[in-house]
Amino acid sequence: MATRKAMKYSVIILLEEHEEDFPKYVQNLYNLFASRDESFEILIMANGIGGFLRNVLAQLNSLNDKLKAFEFSAKTSEAVCLRTALKESNGQIVVACGSFEQITKDSFVHLLESLDEKTDFISPWRHQRVDSRLRRFRSKAFNALVRKITKTDLHDLNCRVKIFRREVLEETELYGNMYRYLPILAAHKGFKIKEVRCEHSQEHGGKSGVANIPEYFARIIDILTLYFNTRFTKKPLRFFSTIGLGFILAGFFITFYVFLQRFFVGHPIGDRPILLLAILLMVLGVQAASVGLLGEIIVFTHGRKKKEYTIEKTI
Amino acid sequence: MSVDLTIAVPLYNEEESVEKLVSRVLQVCEHLDVSYEILLVDDGSRDKTWEIVEGLSRRVPELRGVKFRRNYGQTSAMVAAFDHAKGEVIITMDGDLQNDPADIPRLLEKIEKGFDIVSGWRRDRKDHFARVVLSKIANSIISLTTGVKLHDYGCSLKAYRAKCIKSLSAYGEMHRFFPALASMTGALVTEVPVRHHPRKYGVSKYGFNRIFKVFSDMFAMNLIIRFSSNPLKGFVLCTVPFLLLILFFGGLGALALALQWTAGKALFFMMSAALSAMAVIHLAILGVIGELVVGTSDLSHTELPEIAKRNIPINGEESAAKGSKQRAKQKKVSIG
Numbered sequence: 001m002a003t004r005k006a007m008k009y010s011v012i013i014l015l016e017e018h019e020e021d022f023p024k025y026v027q028n029l030y031n032l033f034a035s036r037d038e039s040f041e042i043l044i045m046a047n048g049i050g051g052f053l054r055n056v057l058a059q060l061n062s063l064n065d066k067l068k069a070f071e072f073s074a075k076t077s078e079a080v081c082l083r084t085a086l087k088e089s090n091g092q093i094v095v096a097c098g099s100f101e102q103i104t105k106d107s108f109v110h111l112l113e114s115l116d117e118k119t120d121f122i123s124p125w126r127h128q129r130v131d132s133r134l135r136r137f138r139s140k141a142f143n144a145l146v147r148k149i150t151k152t153d154l155h156d157l158n159c160r161v162k163i164f165r166r167e168v169l170e171e172t173e174l175y176g177n178m179y180r181y182l183p184i185l186a187a188h189k190g191f192k193i194k195e196v197r198c199e200h201s202q203e204h205g206g207k208s209g210v211a212n213i214p215e216y217f218a219r220i221i222d223i224l225t226l227y228f229n230t231r232f233t234k235k236p237l238r239f240f241s242t243i244g245l246g247f248i249l250a251g252f253f254i255t256f257y258v259f260l261q262r263f264f265v266g267h268p269i270g271d272r273p274i275l276l277l278a279i280l281l282m283v284l285g286v287q288a289a290s291v292g293l294l295g296e297i298i299v300f301t302h303g304r305k306k307k308e309y310t311i312e313k314t315i
Numbered sequence: 316m317s318v319d320l321t322i323a324v325p326l327y328n329e330e331e332s333v334e335k336l337v338s339r340v341l342q343v344c345e346h347l348d349v350s351y352e353i354l355l356v357d358d359g360s361r362d363k364t365w366e367i368v369e370g371l372s373r374r375v376p377e378l379r380g381v382k383f384r385r386n387y388g389q390t391s392a393m394v395a396a397f398d399h400a401k402g403e404v405i406i407t408m409d410g411d412l413q414n415d416p417a418d419i420p421r422l423l424e425k426i427e428k429g430f431d432i433v434s435g436w437r438r439d440r441k442d443h444f445a446r447v448v449l450s451k452i453a454n455s456i457i458s459l460t461t462g463v464k465l466h467d468y469g470c471s472l473k474a475y476r477a478k479c480i481k482s483l484s485a486y487g488e489m490h491r492f493f494p495a496l497a498s499m500t501g502a503l504v505t506e507v508p509v510r511h512h513p514r515k516y517g518v519s520k521y522g523f524n525r526i527f528k529v530f531s532d533m534f535a536m537n538l539i540i541r542f543s544s545n546p547l548k549g550f551v552l553c554t555v556p557f558l559l560l561i562l563f564f565g566g567l568g569a570l571a572l573a574l575q576w577t578a579g580k581a582l583f584f585m586m587s588a589a590l591s592a593m594a595v596i597h598l599a600i601l602g603v604i605g606e607l608v609v610g611t612s613d614l615s616h617t618e619l620p621e622i623a624k625r626n627i628p629i630n631g632e633e634s635a636a637k638g639s640k641q642r643a644k645q646k647k648v649s650i651g
Contacts, residue, residue, distance in 0.1 A: 189384060189385075190359065190383065190384025190385030191384065235535070237535050237538070237539075238531075238535070241535075272583075273583075275583065275587075276583060276586055276587065276590075279587050279590050279591075280590055283557075283590050283591065283593060283594040286553075286557075286594055286598070287594065287597050290550065290553065290597070290598055290601050291601065293538055293539075293542060293601075294546075294601050294604060294605055294608070296535065296538070296539055297539065297542055297543050297546060297605055297608055297609065298608050300539050300543055301543060301608060301609055301612035302608070302611075302612050307394070307395075307398070308387060308391050308394070309383050309384075309387045309391040309392075309394070309395050310383065310384040310385075311381055311382065311383060311384065311395070312382045312383065312384045313365075313380075313381075313382040314379070314380065314381050314382070314399070315368070315369060315372045315378075315379060315380045
């Protein structure tokens, strides 16, 4: 269990782009929380955007008592930003947001109120996107794929707003730019996730054309990482030996088939390229499986402190 | 504060039996002349198990509980129990009352004699016929492959000397092989017959597809045990079939060149030999990296000498003799 923190909400804003409306956005968030009875603080994490933060802070002078701002002069990962913010924050509940408004004010309040005793994590679902058709389709396809692969039931990972208890981030191994998958990683650790429908406030301009190849590529790598991390970190042998076994079996089947042809149809086999393929497959299979075995040895000898289980309570 | 004995019980949806279990364990422990604690690990139960445990802990000062955030399986529950236990001896048992707490003193007797791990052996199993037969087959295979001879690997009622079993890395169905894992670091393993009762409450949490998992985990475990004591040797042994293939294909290729068969044939044989050579090189490199990995770990080098140094009088017991032989072998491995 985490130590009791004095404050109720820590609003953590990840500022990664020059947003013109940013001061207004922060002001709105401030007003939203100020109108509620609970204590709160706002942390702005500026991630490698030069002097922009100073301009912003000059305009937000009036909020000084609730505001903390941090600046990473060189661009770092989302995970580092979030961890730093968590260390500096005092809230029991973390409200993480992006650098522009994504959901309407009413929905935001609704999200805050959805976090009840039995829930650890609120993941918003902008079920009616105000976006171009391409973006909607892309987002849908991406989320469906992630649902399928991770066997979770979340529809809108791309929304930057995520509300969760402090323990979630403390106990989840978040690294790199896996912030959007935080609900999945948290669910894997046994936290209770609730998805809440909310209203998308506006379309946000910005660079994201059809042909943003590196972006698509990054997403695919993300999904693979997620797949491996949620299932096989403690058992790499299983992962690699399944792949290896597939290769080896394919190799065997081809060999078998070629030999059948040799003895029953009389096809010569000596100079058939397919037999070479069979041997290649078997070698690949052995290589994959042996890498898995090495991975397993690493986990066995070095990964003992990393526990597979997470503990909710002890008495 | 440490105690002499920890009774560790993993629980998963056992609301009907947990209260009875605790009272029976208490009955047994009160007659023992040792300090003890009962450690209940709730493996993410969805029924009232944890509420009952919390209620019991108010009445029973010796009771401690650990609750998982979600269901992680019996092996993780046992690993958590080992991590949290304060006792010098840890006894694990099932939460469904199929094991009899009255057998605890018999296990402890063996521990006092100097054994490090004592496994229960359900001589008369009260289970479905098919399960009994299957598990017999499984047990003999496990005994053969791991080199630790036990009749009943699946029995949860086991006693461990804590220092032999702390900080384990295990998953899946591996809790069955804890004795084998521990014997790797030189622990002495033996077994005693224990009682077994038919299940009264709840449903069995075993299915037939579990058998496949048990076997694949056993296979993995064997590989890990064998390879991590001497990775280079293990990987180099794996190259043998490929070396033979190189000889075979290389010979054929030379023949093809000498006798001037078709160019395609010669190329094919030479390519096959080259592919096999690739596999050999790959495996040899992995073996070297494996040595680096094991060499830089703190595994067993700290735990081993302490256990191996102890001088235990062994009085002609079969498994004990095997244990000592094994221990001698392991000792050599650890030094080398």
